[in-house]
Amino acid sequence: MKQLAKHFVATAILGSALVSGSAMAEQKIGVVDVQSVFQAMPQAAEIANNIQMEFKDQIDEVNQLQQDGQFYAERLQRDAATMSDQEKKELQQKIQSVRQQLAEKGQPLQQNIQRRQNEERNKLLGLIKQAIDGVADKGNFDLVLTSNAVSFTKEQYDISEQVLNQVKKTN
Incomplete structure (x- = not known):
């Protein structure tokens, strides 16, 4: 009886291994390399320019303060004697x-720019996610992984270019 139970368990394990192996093969x-898709998106460069333009006056003001401070420090060092x-x-x-003015204006400006960049980055990542879903649906993919989650893949499994093309169409 014990012998029969062992054979039954061994057969069940072997059968499930064969079935799961064939299922995985199908x-x-x-x-997808999300980072490279993000960097290649035309929208990313456009958004970076828009953010620069949005904060241009404040950036110019901070830059002028830095130049003034540098000028005063150099003058003090040069002419102190x-x-x-x-x-x-x-x-x-x-x-x-x-x-003091730099501290009052520089840090809040940097935080505002960072906040806007994060908002826009999240919007673009949403577009990438939609593009991945669309490509995966059209191509009947069962599983799509990000490239940083995979240590090795053959080029034939990389759908980054298809995702980038899909994102460009949504522009």
Whole structure:
């Protein structure tokens, strides 16, 4: 009786292994390099330019403050030997004022730019996801993985170009 049970279990395991092996062979798998698709999207460059234009005035103001601060610091270093104590003190106060303005304007500007970039990146990633779904549906793929989740794949499984073409059509 024990012998029969062992044979039954062994047969069941072998049968399930054969069935699962044949089932896996029938699956269609694709791989997408989302990062390269994102970078190749024409919308990505357009959005980067739009964000730069959106914050152009503030960026210019911060850049001017940086230039002013650098100018004052160089002047203090260069002319300190010939300046009076009062002139040195005034120049140091200007430098401190510029640093304070940079802190007040620079960090919030950087945070706002980062927030906008994240918003726009998420929109583009949504477009990529829709394109992946569309390509996978048309190609009858059972599974689509991102390239960073796969250590090796043959080029025939890479559907990144198809996804990029799909994303370009949605432009």
